[in-house]
Amino acid sequence: MLIGDVRPTTLDGVKSLATQLRKDQGIKHSEALDIAARAANCTNFRNAQKVLPAQGSPHERPxxxxxxxxxxxxxxxxxxxxxxxxxxxxxxxxxxxxxxxxxxxxxxxxxxxxxxxxxxxxxxxxxxxxxxxxxxxxxxxxxxxxxGLRPSREHRKGFPKGSPDNRLPYTDHPTDWVDVVTGQVIVVDEPYSGVPDEDERAAWAARHEWRIAKTSWPGMYYPYSCDLYVATDGATEYDLDVLVAKINAMPAPLLAEDWAGESVSSWETFASPSAKTQQDIRRARCRGTIYPTDSATTVPYSYNMGSTRRRPKGELGIEGHIEAGRMIKAVLSSQERPYSVYRRMNGVRSTLEDWMAKEIGRGQLEGPEFFDVYYHELEREDALLNQAVSREGLIAILGHLKQKLQAVYPDCAPLRDLLNRIDMSRKLIDRMKPAKA
Structure with a gap:
């Protein structure tokens, strides 16, 4: 039993509440500590010691x-x-x-x-x-x-002249970042140690007027097995040496072998100190520990516990999927679409292919026929290729695709995710229209 709505947020608060519980209820101090810890949304006092700050302070460290x-x-x-x-x-x-x-x-x-x-x-x-x-x-x-770097979504700026054909040689596990102060895009590359040809990379940098530097910090992806390089456009006044110095000064990276977190041998839901209500605690539940069931508008990909992916009820049909595949392939093959549209629509076709696999009966489409629906190039005489040569045509194709999906699938989160990607693709294409004279 807890005392009113007391919810400690610090370790000192848990101890204070435990003392009061011990006096009021005549229980052991260890039991009182565990009860008080649960009032702070911790599983027990040991858990509270790991996740709660010792004392409250207006300058408490985040x-x-x-x-x-x-x-x-x-x-x-x-x-x-x-x-x-x-x-x-x-x-x-x-x-x-x-x-x-x-x-x-x-x-x-x-x-x-x-x-x-x-x-x-x-x-x-x-x-x-x-x-x-x-x-x-x-x-x-x-x-x-x-x-001070943040993830960059301007992926074309991660290539000289914005072309993937000019990518850094031997690149592996790359990520794109941006300096929020200067707007400079930085490529972080983390290839396995000893793999890159340093001379070839230096020649690439000279050819494209880029700068590339290898840091001494073991990296984010696979520390001590991969090396961390930074590369950026050298035509600007960005001081890459300052960035390299910041990275080199970082402390040794945390590894799984250095584990200092909390380990619990159960799937009991863990709620953080800031979870105050039952709704907060429900939100903290891992969806992978729940057996999936049908909803009014969606069905799970799998009914096995831990399956979190869902798709809409309804079926596009084989012919419908073939038409949707033609539209997407026409958009992806167009020279008028930006790379950001390719990323989004490539994800859309992957998702629709998954839905198709769940919707069709066994033996209806097999082998190459199945993969031809959303992958492989269109025939040269396909009318959609002619429509996709203009930005207006691309926007129209994507609008038709959206209408087609809305006509057969109910409104639900999986469908809205696809429609949002289609809508954003249309906006990105529209923004690239040349200014009127």
């Missing part, structure tokens, strides 16, 4: 908690939870906006469930893998804090 649940099939389906507390220089959304965090290595599949808590909705296959993913996210946060 932090974030990252949680991943796991299930190891090779260990008789042993399950558990890993939670890593990361003390920050500033609140996380002041370091990187919520939408851009999705572009950050380690954060792509983490869902923000509270101001201080991110949860992964997919189940990691081992405890070690869960720790590795959380450690990767921590390294990415430290990189942003120390360098």
């Amino acid at each position: 932090y974030v908690l990252l949680t991943i649940y796991w299930c190891d099939k090779d260990k008789r389906y042993q399950v558990g939870r890993e939670t890593l507390r990361i003390d920050l220089v500033r609140p996380i959304l002041e370091t990187c906006s919520k939408p851009l965090l999705k572009e950050v290595r380690g954060f792509g599949n983490l869902r923000m469930v509270a101001d201080d808590h991110f949860v992964c909705d997919s189940i990691a296959q081992t405890q070690v893998y869960a720790r590795e993913r959380l450690s990767t996210a921590e390294r990415s946060l430290r990189f942003m804090e120390r360098t």
Whole structure:
């Protein structure tokens, strides 16, 4: 039993409440500590010691908690939870906006469930893998804090003259970043150690008037197995040496072997100190630990526990998918669409192919026929290719695709995600229209 609505937010607060509970209820102090810890949305006092600040302060250091649940099939389906507390220089959304965090290595599949808590909705296959993913996210946060860089969505600027044909030789595990002060786009490349030909890279940099430098910091992707390089357009006045110095001065990266987070051998939902209501606690639940069921408008890809992907009820039909595939292939093959549209529409066709695989009966489309629907090039005489030579034509094709999907699928989150990508693609194409004379 708790005392009223007392919800401690610090370790001192938990101890104070425990003392009061012990006196009022005549229970052991250890039991009172666990009850008080649960009032602070912690599983027990040991958990509270790991995730709560010792004392409250108007200048309390900001932090974030990252949680991943796991299930190891090779260990008789042993399950558990890993939670890593990361003390920050500033609140996380002041370091990187919520939408851009999705572009950050380690954060792509983490869902923000509270101001201080991110949860992964997919189940990691081992405890070690869960720790590795959380450690990767921590390294990415430290990189942003120390360098002032943020993820860049202007991917063409990551290539000389905006062409992927001019990509850095031997590039591997690259990410695009931007200096928020200067707007300079920085390519971070993390190839395996010893793989790149340094002479060829130097010749590439001279040919394109770019600068490239190898840092001494072990990196974000695979520390001590990969090297971290930075590259940028050398025609600007950007001081790459200053950035390299910042990176080289970073402390050793966190590794899974250095695990200092909390490990629990259960799937009991962990809620952070800022989770105050039952709704907050429900939001913190990992969707991967829930058995999926049909809703009014969607069905799960799989009914196995941990399956989080869903698709709309309804069917486009084989002919409908073939027509949708033609539209998407015409857009992707057009010289008038920006690279950002390619990324979005490539994702749309991948999703629609998944839906088609679930909708059609076995044996209806097999082998090459199946892959031809959304992949492989159109016939040269296809009328859609002629329509796709203009930006107006591209916008019209995408509008028709949107209408086609809305006609057969009910309004639901999976469909809205696709429609949003189509709408954004249309806007991006429209913005590229030449100014009127």
